[in-house]
Every structure is written in C-alpha cells, then in structure tokens.
Amino acid sequence: MKFRHILLAATLLAAPLAPAHAAKTDLIVGMAAQDVGKLDPHLAVSTIDRTVVAWLFNGLVRFKPGSMSPADIEPDLAASWDASADKKVWTFKLRPGVKFHGAYGELTADDVVYSLQRAADPKRSASSGDFASFEKVEAVDPLTVRITLKQTIPSLLGIITNYGGGFIVSKKAAEEMGDSFNAHPVGTGPFAFAANTPNQSLELVAHKAYFRGAPKIEKISYRYLPANASRDLAFQNGELDLEFGNQDQTWVDRMKKLPGAVVDVFEPGEEAILHLNAAQKPLDDLRVRQAIAYAINRPELIKFQGADVSRQPGSVIPIGNLGYVDAGLPGNDIAKAKALLAEAGFKDGLTLKVVHTQLPNMLAQMQVVQAQLKRAGINLDLQVVEHATYHQMIRQDLSAIVFYSAARFPVADVYLTQFYHSRSTVKTPTAVANFSHCTAADAEIDAARTEPDGAKQIALWQAAQKKIVAQMCAVPLIETLQAWVHKDNLVYGYDLKGSLSLGPIINETTHFK
C-alpha cells in the first residue's frame, strides 16, 4: 500500500514531463557533447559548435537551406553582388535594415569589413588560411563592401558563405566584449544566445527582428548529452525533438522502428582515407603502396558501416565536390597485392607501425582495414592513443599510415590543397594535412586555382586526382554521411539533403505541426 502511494506521488511529480500534444514552440535538441566550446563563429570547428553557430549567424551569401552544393549559393546578408572582368574585385550590396541580436543595432559595411578581416587574422580565427588570397576588404558606403583579391581563386563565394570564416559578427559586440564574445555571441541569425549552463545546455531564443521574419520556434534548448545510449533513451522517451545520431546501420535501423521518428541521413560524406607516408620505408616503394590499395575491400567496409549511412568513394576527394571525378580506384585483388609485395622484396609480408585514435567509430573501421590488409600479408601494428594525442602524433610525421576522415568545403581545390599539395606536407612551416608527402599533382592544383575558364579548371582538378591515385599517395576507404533523428511533428521547412554545419539548419521556417 505504502509503495503504491510513493509510486503515485512520484508519477504526479513526473506528470509535467509528459510530452505536450499542442503545437510546440520550444525545440529540444540532444547533442553528443560535454559542453559547447567556441560560439565565436570564426573559432567554431567542432560539430558541436558549428551546428549551433549556423543558427546564430549569417554570411554575405548562404547555401540554400538543406543543400551544400556550390551551385545552390544564394544571397544572405548581401542582396546582390558583381565582379570585375578578371574576377579580382567583388562588390557586395548589403540588405538594408538587417538587425543584430539585442541592442547591437543594424548591420553596416563596417561590420562586414571587421568580420572578414577578423576571419583572416590567424590570431582570431581558425579559418585564416582560407583568406590567403584576400588583398583588402573595404567599406565603399554603409551598405556596400568591396573585396579585392591578390589573384583569382576558384570560389570567392565559397569563402564568404555561411560557413567557417564567412560568418558576419557584430563589430560593436566583438570589440566591446573581446575574448568573452565567445561566450556571448552576437550575430544576425534567426536565433540569439540566451544562456549557457555549463555541462547542461545552451539556451537560444528567437530573434524576433530577423530579416527574413520572426522564427516560428521560440526557444531552442541545446542539451549536452554525451552518452549515446541515454541520449537515444531520452529521444525515445519524448524528452528530445531532435538528436545527433550514430553513423551506423544498427542505430539507423533501431531509430526507424521508433514510432514518430524520422531519421535524417545527409551530406557531407566524410571520406575516410589511408594516407600512405611515402617518406618512410617501405612505403617509398610504389609497389608496396599499390599492394595496400589492392588489399582494401571497400564493399566489405560499407557492409560493416551500413548501406544507409555510407557509400563507396570513387576518388581521393569526396563525391559531390566541384571537380570530382571517378579516378579509377584499384579494386580488391589479394593475389595482385601479394604479387606486388613479392616484387618489392616482401614475399613474406611486412609490418607497418601505425598511430591511430581510440575514438570508437574510427578504431572499429581501422580494425576492419587491419584485417583486410592481413589477408595480403601486411600487418598493421596499431598504436592506439587518445584522440588529441593522435592528432599531434600524425602531424609530427610519426605514422607510416594515417587514417583520416574529413569533409571540407565542397570544391576540389580545398581537399586537394590541404591533403595532397606538397606545401601542406606535415612538419613544414606551411603544413596542413598532407600526411603522405604527396607531390604528384602540385602543378595541376596550382594551375586550377587561377584558371579563369571553369571547364579547364575542372579538367585540371580531375587530372590532379588521377595523378594522385596513380602515385597511390592515398587509398580511399569509405564515405560516411551525417545521421540525425527528429520527431515527425518537427518540420524543418526545407528538404534536408546536406548541411555544411554538419547539423540540420533551424531557421525562421522550422516549426512543429
């Protein structure tokens, strides 16, 4: 009897938690995070931070919501623009009357100049590298901005879109707040920062004066829920409307079975690639690198990861990038791999020391790769380390093979330059992520960057990919798409095919049915 009373009292206490059935205006999002790190858009690099920053800020131009194709770039804070004949001088006319969050007034050309200069400054931005070709940014009048480039670049619009360094901040707020701007971001986006409770949640409110109209969602609670299992349980229990998911088939299948759940699988595909360190023996021998390529079985990897969330790559850059070509990757052929190894003097096989991360997803994929290579007599001696340590060690050139999974701005130049241009080789002053010491296509990558003719530019990028594959700088493995799940009463207001922020865009059209 007593227990019943306790149970009843507890149920009454829990009653307010029952999901409401009236049209909601509060969106509750579950994110795999301990906390947000950087809300300053020019420093936001993790999926956790980028997802939110995209709801708070705008760029001069933007990807049409739900798309990340460069062909879908449309006006955002800029109403129109034109470029000089040589594509070196670009003039942007700003939308009048755009309001910043809170009491930070209207957007002017000064804010845009300040933001782009800030994004180009390595001291204040993680994307400064993207702005290397900028000569100057100036305000012509309060609603006109002129960007002058040192040389023509493949996609200026790509750099100033709603991604990375392209986000426009309030000059007044950023100057007033200094470092604490990161904890109190002020932008022009559909949602404004309200509060952050460390370790618990970030609260956003609708920016009623948003220039595209007041958002229908009034509040967003972005909850930090690092444990996958309990985040899923919270979603299942109706405590979340939208949740960051796992990029694997079991998760997708499980979520699809839940009543009222809609699984979103969208671009970008993060391409996992084995970068073969040609500066180290025995990988300096092309035949050994080719043997590794022939030992990889991509369909098996897809089967392991799941057909809904992954696909076979066709080149050393992700599918869908502007300039992508099917570069003719070698198929799985163990006999050929063994023959190549024997020819290179490794009849009895060989062992390679590889530094790898302990992040579960990446480790599991690497273990499949390890098993596949073993069939050809190639043993991977995996040195599994903590993730930040892995990032440091691979940049110190300490691994024979680097397994790296990444998505970049979808124009071939970015991926090719960062991963395969000799300038980006690790342990050099201009290092980015060329772990393989690849030099195969420097000429094509450089020529394409300044090629004014679009078709010729694409031809150069395609030639570069083929050369990189021929030299086996890298062996593509698998492309994994983003996976989220939302309640069927939540309507994004657009068709979600891709999102460069790696999370669904929540904007003025998003609402509950």
Added chain:
Amino acid sequence: MIFYIARRLLAALPTLWAVLTLVFVLVRIVPGDPAAAILGDRATPAAVAALQTKLGLDKPIWEQYVAFLAQSARGDFGVSMVTNRPILADVGAVIPHTIDLTLAAMVIGIVVGIPAGVWAALYRNRAIDIAARLLSLLGLSFPVFVSGIFLLLAFALHWRIFPVIGNANLADPADRLLKLVLPSITLGLVMAAYITRVTRSSMLSVLDEDYMRTARAKGVPWKRVVWRHGLRNAGLPVVTVVGLYIGILIGNSVLTEIVFNRPGLGKIIVGALNQRDYTMLQGLMVIYCFLIVVVNLVTDLAYGFIDPRVKQA
C-alpha cells in the same frame, strides 16, 4: 577544536602544493597541444602559434609554473582556455549537482549498508549472511553504466516515472529530488555493497569481545548490546571507508553523470582532459584536492566522535 582544525588545514598545505605541482607537470606531459585541439584540423601553423602565444604556452615552463602557483595562492583560477568562461563559474554551476549526488549516494549506502552488514555478521554463515554477501558482490561487480541503463529502461522508459535527462533545475527542489532518485540509487548501491562488507567483517571481530559478553551477562538487551556496544566499536573502519569513498565519489561519479545526463565535476574533468584545457584541469584539480582535504578532516573529526580515545590521543 578550532585550533585542531586550523592545524590540520595548515598541514594540508604541503599536500596541496605537491598535488598542484604534480597536476601542472602531468597535464603538460600528456601529448596533445591545446592550441591545436581548440583550432581544429583546418588551422594553419601560424594560427596555432598565435593561439599558443595568447594562451601563454610559448613561455618557459618555469614561468608558467610560477604564474600558476601565484594564481592558485590568490584563489584566482582564471578562465577556461577553450570557452573563455571563468573556471569558478563553471565549477560553481555544477558543484551543487555533484554534492547532491554524493550525499544522496552516501545516505543510501549507509542506510542500506550498515544494517545489512550488522545482520550479516549476526547471522554468520546463515541465509541472511549469504544473501547479503552475494548481493554486495553483485553490487560491486555491476558497473554503473549497466545498472544505470537498466534503471532507466525500467523506471524511465517502461513505467515513465522518472525522466531520462537528469539535469535538474536547482531552483526547483521537487525537480532536483526527482532527478536525483535513479542516479543516487545507482551509485548508492555500490557504496552500500562496500559498507556492507566492511561493517560485516568489522562487526565479526567485535562480537566475540569480552565487553560484549559482559554487557550481555549484565542483562543488557541483545539489540542494545549490538547497536550501542558492538557497532560503536566496529564503526571506525566503516567511517574510514565512507570517508575514502566520498572522495572517490566526488570525482568518479562521472559514469553515473554521463548515463543519467547529469552535470557534475567528474564530467567537467573528462571534458577538460579531452580538450587539453590546461587551466580548467588545473583549477578543477585544486578544487578537488581541497574537497578531499576537507572530507579527510571531517572523517578524522568523526573518529573522535565515535571513539573518544582517538580525540585524547
């Protein structure tokens, strides 16, 4: 008494200094550069170098060490390298949750563990004893991330009594209590298992003592003999375990916090470690260390309360 407490706190200073030094060295020995971790994989070496300068990581180690000690002495823990938020504000926001969970788990542990241990000792090798030993073994061997998920499945998903997301609103006592039930049971049962075992063995060692027999012979009721004479003498090891365990609970409740989506000190420590947030880690360690010193002090004072001979000594 006050003099005793002050003396104990002063004696803790060298310990605190040693731990600070150890923490300072350890966080820097771990490979992984905070600047690179903060800026991500698209950052240029110039950007990484600029951030290192800004964070003071380019200064000589001894200079960083002196600055760190001076700051700690002033009680100024600075701001997080990653979020730029003041460390004390972040810790202040989660510490009530950690204290709630620790105290609740401790209460459950004591309320369940001590009677179970006493009964098990009284009925040595009989059904009650065997059941208590088995259950405590089960409690110790069941990891909290499994028992926690089971509790969530039963009470949150099936019966829908408690929520899955346990980040309580501190201003609302009912909400705070509701969200404390499952995590404190999860953690409390592990503690109960420990306490049961210690209480049992400690009780067994006093049950055959002369004074127990004498008390019984004088006609004191058996219940009173056990609880007043027996448990009081068997209490010291139990208090030691409770004291030690509270220290462990404060930092190690991280798994419970993660499973039940609760904020807490343990979770912040793990987050700071992953991000290589040196300043946050250092600040947290100082606070953690201070808490341990306080808990040890309270444990020592409790000894005197249970056994006056300790105070005299």
